[in-house]
Amino acid sequence: MEKDINCAYCMEGELLDKFGIKIRDLKSSKLYLFREQSHKGRVIVAHNNHVGEMVELSDTMRNDFFADVNQVANALHKAFQPDKVNYGAYGDTGHHLHFHLVPKYKDDFEWGGVFAMNPEKKFLSEEEYSIIIDKILKYLD
Amino acid sequence: MEKDINCAYCMEGELLDKFGIKIRDLKSSKLYLFREQSHKGRVIVAHNNHVGEMVELSDTMRNDFFADVNQVANALHKAFQPDKVNYGAYGDTGHHLHFHLVPKYKDDFEWGGVFAMNPEKKFLSEEEYSIIIDKILKYLD
Numbered sequence: 001m002e003k004d005i006n007c008a009y010c011m012e013g014e015l016l017d018k019f020g021i022k023i024r025d026l027k028s029s030k031l032y033l034f035r036e037q038s039h040k041g042r043v044i045v046a047h048n049n050h051v052g053e054m055v056e057l058s059d060t061m062r063n064d065f066f067a068d069v070n071q072v073a074n075a076l077h078k079a080f081q082p083d084k085v086n087y088g089a090y091g092d093t094g095h096h097l098h099f100h101l102v103p104k105y106k107d108d109f110e111w112g113g114v115f116a117m118n119p120e121k122k123f124l125s126e127e128e129y130s131i132i133i134d135k136i137l138k139y140l141d
Numbered sequence: 142m143e144k145d146i147n148c149a150y151c152m153e154g155e156l157l158d159k160f161g162i163k164i165r166d167l168k169s170s171k172l173y174l175f176r177e178q179s180h181k182g183r184v185i186v187a188h189n190n191h192v193g194e195m196v197e198l199s200d201t202m203r204n205d206f207f208a209d210v211n212q213v214a215n216a217l218h219k220a221f222q223p224d225k226v227n228y229g230a231y232g233d234t235g236h237h238l239h240f241h242l243v244p245k246y247k248d249d250f251e252w253g254g255v256f257a258m259n260p261e262k263k264f265l266s267e268e269e270y271s272i273i274i275d276k277i278l279k280y281l282d
């Protein structure tokens with residue numbers, strides 16, 4: 001499938017660095033840490049293909065994609081013990097299927113509501129990002 | 142699986158009527174129209190079981206659930222031609238897996254961002270709800 005040169009998930013590099021850090025490849029998708037960490041462990045699971053929505057996937061591809069999402073959600077639960085993980089796919093103006101996985105902690109930021117696309121509040125040092133990434137990787141398999 | 146008597150998706154009736162209208166049963170879930178219709182065609186797909194998150198489902202159950210979500214998203218695309226459908230699962234304070242499916246229309250309400258849990262802005266007459274429900278039903282199979 002063709003890549004879109006304006007799409008962060010197709011091109012990665014600078015476009016992706018603005019908001020995310022690649023963690024690793026999954027079966028049918030890529031996993032990124034979301035630089036904005038108001039919700040500790042917030043990540044993005046983006047499909048390998050430049051497809052707009054799940055409705056463009058075959059049944060097998062959809063099953064594989066949500067197996068990836070599920071694998072990541074399990075890892076987040078184990079790594080950070082959130083009280084809930086939220087799942088959201090928007091991308092109105094983009095065209096590349098991705099889900100935000102957002103760990104929520106009881107009575108903490110945005111508990112009980114939706115999550116902002118990007119609160120632009122909490123950014124960490126590269127060392128702090130590494131610690132979070134290592135924790136996720138530990139529980140991914 | 143046991144029902145929770147405080148859960149709208151387990152009990153339906155008055156608890157559900159406050160925000161939704163049952164459309165029909167799907168293979169592993171129930172489909173409800175969201176009474177708040179700032180986004181024309183907004184619905185909820187709620188799992189048949191009182192499970193908190195997808196991570197509690199077996200692989201087969203997860204595949205069945207997202208096949209339902211996908212079936213509904215396809216129907217929304219056909220019925221209302223939105224420019225995008227957003228998908229969100231939150232439920233921090235509840236414990237019953239459900240996804241909001243929110244059709245978005247270019248340059249219209251909340252285009253380009255996340256969607257509010259409930260904007261509390263646009264409610265319709267029962268007749269208007271019926272017209273929307275019939276349109277969804279028409280394209281569901």
